[in-house]
Amino acid sequence: MSGNSRQTAGADFLVIGYGNTLRSDDGVGAKVAAAVAELGLPGVVALVRHQLAPELAEPISEAHAVVFVDAAVDAATEVQMRQLEPADGAQLMAHAADPRTLLAFAKQLFGRCPPAWWLTIPVENLGFGEELSPLARRGYETALEKIRALAGCH
Amino acid sequence: MTETSTRTITINPVTRIEGHAKITIQLDAVGNVADTQFHVVEFRGFEKFCEGRFFAEMPQITARICGICPVSHLLASAKACDAVLGAPILRPAKLLRELLHMGQLTQSHALSFFHLSAPDLLLGYDADPAIRNVVGLIQQHPDIAVKGVRLRKYGQEIIKFTGGRKIHPDFPIPGGVNKALTVAERDEMRKGLPEAFAQAKFALDLLKKYQEAHHDEVETFASFDSNYMGLVQPDGALEHYDGNLRFTDQNGKIVEDQVPPANYLEVIAEATEPWSYLKFPFIKWLGYPAGMYRVGPLARLNLASKISTPQANAALREWKDGRNPVRRSSFYYHWARLIEILYALERTQQLLDDPDICSTDIMVTARPVNEQGVGVIEAPRGTLFHHYWVDGNGRIEKVNLIVATGHNNLAMNRSVLSVAKKYVKGNQLQEGMLNRVEAAIRCYDPCLSCSTHAVGQMPLHVQLVAPDGQVLDELARG
Numbered sequence: 001m002s003g004n005s006r007q008t009a010g011a012d013f014l015v016i017g018y019g020n021t022l023r024s025d026d027g028v029g030a031k032v033a034a035a036v037a038e039l040g041l042p043g044v045v046a047l048v049r050h051q052l053a054p055e056l057a058e059p060i061s062e063a064h065a066v067v068f069v070d071a072a073v074d075a076a077t078e079v080q081m082r083q084l085e086p087a088d089g090a091q092l093m094a095h096a097a098d099p100r101t102l103l104a105f106a107k108q109l110f111g112r113c114p115p116a117w118w119l120t121i122p123v124e125n126l127g128f129g130e131e132l133s134p135l136a137r138r139g140y141e142t143a144l145e146k147i148r149a150l151a152g153c154h
Numbered sequence: 155m156t157e158t159s160t161r162t163i164t165i166n167p168v169t170r171i172e173g174h175a176k177i178t179i180q181l182d183a184v185g186n187v188a189d190t191q192f193h194v195v196e197f198r199g200f201e202k203f204c205e206g207r208f209f210a211e212m213p214q215i216t217a218r219i220c221g222i223c224p225v226s227h228l229l230a231s232a233k234a235c236d237a238v239l240g241a242p243i244l245r246p247a248k249l250l251r252e253l254l255h256m257g258q259l260t261q262s263h264a265l266s267f268f269h270l271s272a273p274d275l276l277l278g279y280d281a282d283p284a285i286r287n288v289v290g291l292i293q294q295h296p297d298i299a300v301k302g303v304r305l306r307k308y309g310q311e312i313i314k315f316t317g318g319r320k321i322h323p324d325f326p327i328p329g330g331v332n333k334a335l336t337v338a339e340r341d342e343m344r345k346g347l348p349e350a351f352a353q354a355k356f357a358l359d360l361l362k363k364y365q366e367a368h369h370d371e372v373e374t375f376a377s378f379d380s381n382y383m384g385l386v387q388p389d390g391a392l393e394h395y396d397g398n399l400r401f402t403d404q405n406g407k408i409v410e411d412q413v414p415p416a417n418y419l420e421v422i423a424e425a426t427e428p429w430s431y432l433k434f435p436f437i438k439w440l441g442y443p444a445g446m447y448r449v450g451p452l453a454r455l456n457l458a459s460k461i462s463t464p465q466a467n468a469a470l471r472e473w474k475d476g477r478n479p480v481r482r483s484s485f486y487y488h489w490a491r492l493i494e495i496l497y498a499l500e501r502t503q504q505l506l507d508d509p510d511i512c513s514t515d516i517m518v519t520a521r522p523v524n525e526q527g528v529g530v531i532e533a534p535r536g537t538l539f540h541h542y543w544v545d546g547n548g549r550i551e552k553v554n555l556i557v558a559t560g561h562n563n564l565a566m567n568r569s570v571l572s573v574a575k576k577y578v579k580g581n582q583l584q585e586g587m588l589n590r591v592e593a594a595i596r597c598y599d600p601c602l603s604c605s606t607h608a609v610g611q612m613p614l615h616v617q618l619v620a621p622d623g624q625v626l627d628e629l630a631r632g
Contacts, residue, residue, distance in 0.1 A: 022218070054269070054288060054299070055307040101289065108292055109300050 012043030013151045014063035014114075016099075018051055019071055025123030025136040029069040032121070032143045044151050052102055060102060061110035065117075067150060068099040069143060071136070072120035079142040081150075084116040117150065119143055163583070177591060179574050187578050190571045201553045209238050209522065209548045210328050216540065216555070217322050222265065225258035225313060226533035228326045229395070230540040233529025235328035237416070238544055241520040246513035247330035252395045253505045254316045254325065255531065259394065259498040260350070261309025262534035263451075263491045266599040267357060268302025271488055274593050275364050280586035298360070305353040305495070308346050312502065315339040330517035340506050347503055354495045358469065361489050374576075376484035376569035376594045379404035381437055381447035382457045383422075383561065385532050388412070390459030392470075392497060394532040401437065401447070402457045406479035415530035418539055424556070434563050435556055446564035449536030450598060451490035456480040461493075463500035469493045484569050484597040491599070494534075522548040535599050536561050559600040569594040583627050 017033025020026045036046035047059070052068075060066050072080070086103035099118055107113040121139035132140060163179040182188045204215060213231040217224035229251055236243055243251075269288045276295055277286050285293065292299040317323030318333050325331050365372050381404065385397035390411075399413040401421070413421055424433040425442045436445030447453070455474075461467040470493060473481065481490075505511055522544060529540045536558025543552040559566075573594040577587045 054292075054303045055310065057303065058307075105292055109296050109303070 011045035011059070011063045012065070013041075013045070014059060014066040015044065015046040015069065015147060015151075016049060016052070016056060016060075016066065017046065017069040018049040020050060021130060022128065024125040024127055024129040024131060025133055026071050026126050027130070028071050028121050028123060028132055028136045028140055028143075031132070032069045032119075032140055032147070035140075035144055036147055039148075041148070041151055052099060054102075054105055056102055057105035057109050060114065060116075061106040061112045063114050065115045065150075067117040067119055067147060069119045069121070069147075070099075071123040071126075073123060073126070076120065076122050078122065079139045079146065080118075080120050081146055082118045082120075084118050086113050119146060163578075177570055179578060181578075185579060187571070187575045190574050191567065201555055204550050204553045207550050209235055209527070209542055209544050209550055212540070212542060212550065212553075213326055213328075214322075214324060219555075219557075223258065223262060223533055223535070224322045225254055225317070226531060226535075226538050227540070228323070229255055230529040230531045230533070230538045232326035232328060233531065234527040234540040234542050235529070237527030237529065238522045238524050238542060238548070239328055239518075239520045239527075240523040241329065241518050243330045244515050244518060246334075246510045247516045248395075249505055249508055249511050250316060250331050250333075250335060250516065251326055253335075253502065253511070254313060254323070255395050256498040256502045256505065257309045257312025257316060259309070259534050260312065260495055260502075261306045262599075263495045263498075264302060264306035264309060266534075266596075267361075267488060267491055268299070268306065270599070271593075271596055272298065272302065274589070274596075275361075275488075279589050279593060283585060283589070286589070301353040301356055305350055305357075308350045308353075309498075311346065312343055315343055327517070329519055332517065334514045334516055335512050337512055340512055343502070344506055347499060347506075350499050351496075354492065354499055358489075358492045358496065361492055365485075365489065372485045373483050376572045376597060377482045378568055378572060379482065380565055380568075381409075381440070381445070382453035382480070383437075383447045383449050384454040384457050384537060385415070385530065386412075386458060387462070392454055392458040392461045392466075392494075399530075399537075400457050402480075404480065404482075406456060408457070415539070416528040418528065418530070418541075418556075422556070424560075432563050433556075433560055435561050436564065443564055446568065447561065448565045449558055449561040450487060450534075451494050452481060452484070452487045452597075453536065454532060455490045455493060461497055463497055463504070466493055466497035466500055469496055484565075484594060487597040487599065491534075533558055535559060559598070562598050562600065566595055566598055566600065569597065 015033050015036045017029040017031070017036070019029040021030050030048045030050070033046040033048045036044060037048070047056070049056070084100050084103060086107050087098070087100035099116070103113045103116055121136060121143055123133065123136045123139070125133040125136070161181045163181065164177075178191045179187055180189045200216060200219060204212065207215065212235060213228045216227040216231045219227050232251070268291075273286045273288065273291050276298065277290055281290070288299065313323060316335060317325035325333055382402045384400060385393045386400045387393045387397050390400070399410075399415055399418065399421070400408060401410040403409050410421060421438055422435050423438050423442070424435045426433055434442065436442040437447055438445065455470060458470070461470050473489060473493060525544060527542050527544070531538050538558055539554070539556040541554040542550055545551050570591055573590050577590045
């Protein structure tokens with residue numbers, strides 16, 4: 001446990017899903033990650049988080065590839081998968097955290113940043129609750145397919 | 155403008171208590187600070203909407219008060235529920251709850267120092283706000299940032315291994331805990347201790363060097379007389395999970411000792427002000443507001459006679475410094491926080507070495523027999539009270555919660571006034587002034603800070619408004 005978690009050390013493919021599971025669709029990213037963990041795909045490690053935090057920089061730096069999964073509240077109506085590059089910024093541990101900042105941390109602190117993707121799922125309900133809306137549920141299923149496909153390539 | 159006219163600076167929002175707060179600063183006619191208020195503008199309502207719930211639900215409900223300190227509420231709530239049950243928990247369960255607590259102390263204090271306060275200390279209070287945060291720290295001091303990240307991670311790993319998950323573990327329950335520790339989990343935690351100790355000692359050295367280099371500034375930063383309250387062991391040693399209440403005056407003299415926590419209403423009362431949703435606890439026999447007291451790391455070390463673990467005790471001796479019976483400057487919260495990390499790590503080692511730590515005898519079952527239950531712990535930020543009144547079926551009739559940020563409300567207001575008087579001058583508003591006012595609040599590590607949207611920055615909008623409504627000056631950030 002010396003800063004190198006047994007769980008994530010050198011994961012082939014790291015999935016980080018984050019969000020508040022008590023705010024309906026906001027938790028879709030976390031639920032996707034939980035589902036990926038249940039699948040038990042070889043070489044795939046899934047982390048379920050409430051928010052992005054600097055502690056994730058080390059397992060990210062050790063992974064061969066990483067995908068972040070989050071709810072999207074912008075105008076997009078489909079699940080989007082965008083490749084990411086590290087970028088400096090101050091948005092971390094925030095409601096609208098930017099995973100590119102975390103990638104920059106990984107590179108700066110631990111010397112390495114793997115190929116990374118941001119998988120965003122369109123949502124419509126951010127009220128109190130634990131259920132996904134039909135829109136988020138469709139995105140959830142699509143996200144799982146995309147992660148399986150991407151993980152199969154790494 | 156007449157000679158008797160005054161002007162008001164409003165900083166709104168300052169930050170949140172799981173919500174928001176603001177500061178108002180009143181200037182006199184010549185531009186000096188006359189008075190300040192620290193307003194908490196968010197209403198939570200937990201004490202009210204828990205009425206009618208079954209008492210055993212309270213740990214899981216109250217854990218949601220906060221995302222940084224759910225463990226503290228879980229433990230205090232579980233203890234209150236234990237009191238309702240009227241059955242003492244088994245020793246292995248108590249050891250495991252305390253282990254969880256040590257993980258919480260470690261991660262919370264590491265977050266406060268490295269992520270929230272170190273940017274001011276290492277980059278400067280007047281540094282560009284764009285870099286005066288953990289991002290800037292990582293860019294300019296990556297070696298220190300790594301230590302902070304790993305130390306906090308170690309605390310979170312203790313919580314995960316002990317409680318099952320890092321955030322909102324459902325582990326402490328009325329009557330004990332619901333998960334035993336495996337030998338593999340215990341051994342994994344043992345492996346991380348040497349590095350964690352090294353990181354904690356590094357941070358202590360860093361802060362001591364800062365204190366030496368900025369001695370006068372440190373000694374006078376939000377420095378004032380106050381009483382202190384906290385839990386202690388029967389021999390007066392520092393205590394975080396059990397113990398009784400001790401009160402000392404501004405000179406460190408013990409004025410009330412070994413008060414059973416369940417009797418807290420005999421010694422503490424709460425006042426309200428129309429300009430804040432946060433209550434103002436005070437010591438009864440001193441009245442309001444003279445009965446102001448501080449809690450948390452500064453208070454705990456001021457009133458503890460010793461620390462039961464050797465390295466932390468040595469650090470406490472150095473902190474107490476012989477010449478000063480108490481440390482008055484709010485800046486010393488930072489130093490005290492780091493000593494408590496050292497204690498938490500030593501105590502973690504003791505707990506992991508205890509032969510009962512992997513026992514599966516972790517739960518008692520009983521029917522609720524008492525009409526009230528009080529659970530008190532020393533959370534990272536200070537003394538936390540959960541008090542439940544229940545009916546014959548175990549349903550909650552009334553709840554009283556006093557959280558650490560509340561105890562420190564009068565003191566935080568006093569700190570803001572002290573810092574504002576020292577740094578706010580004339581009609582020119584400078585960003586560094588705002589940051590110093592913020593830093594005074596940050597000494598207390600209130601739950602306000604954990605709700606900011608950007609790490610290390612509290613959104614601030616300050617307007618200097620003339621009596622006729624004309625905006626004379628304006629500054630915004632975040």
